[in-house]
Amino acid sequence: MKITSPVIGEIEVSPERIIEFPNGLPGFEATHQFTLLHPEGDDAPNIFVLQGVDNPEVTFTVTTPDVLGLNYEFTLTDDEVAALQLGNPDDVSVLLIVRNNDTGAVAPQANVMAPLVINTAARRAVQKIIGRVDTSVTLRAV
Numbered sequence: 001m002k003i004t005s006p007v008i009g010e011i012e013v014s015p016e017r018i019i020e021f022p023n024g025l026p027g028f029e030a031t032h033q034f035t036l037l038h039p040e041g042d043d044a045p046n047i048f049v050l051q052g053v054d055n056p057e058v059t060f061t062v063t064t065p066d067v068l069g070l071n072y073e074f075t076l077t078d079d080e081v082a083a084l085q086l087g088n089p090d091d092v093s094v095l096l097i098v099r100n101n102d103t104g105a106v107a108p109q110a111n112v113m114a115p116l117v118i119n120t121a122a123r124r125a126v127q128k129i130i131g132r133v134d135t136s137v138t139l140r141a142v
Helices: 078-084
Strands: 002-005 009-012 033-037 047-052 059-063 092-099 116-119 124-127
Touching: 002 047, 047 092, 078 116, 078 124
Parallel strands: none
Antiparallel strands: 002 009, 033 047, 047 059, 059 092, 092 116, 116 124
16 A cells, blocks of 8 residues: 655555554544554664544654663553453563653653563564653663
């Protein structure tokens, strides 16, 4: 399927690369299908584009928590496990939405309170809303 991304331009997205968010994302509930993109030729990318497939105008910049020195440990609800169709915890990947801060900060900011949880085997995902950060999230000085 071909889509035109405002960030990447025209791209071909194969069905095997589509990640289904059954409930969409908060504020983007109507967008359910996404794909992950990274710059061509980058064999070990740190930053990705989460590109809406069913609504190409929806894009997010994402990265893995370890790039930011974070280590996540949280519990998924039964509803989240069902939405992910999760059978094996080893199939889980976590991403964070990042954005540049318009206030003049040099480093981008990540939404650590709402990580994206992806079942890489089933290609299904949810956004986990965390009520509070406790000691299970550790920060590393960079």
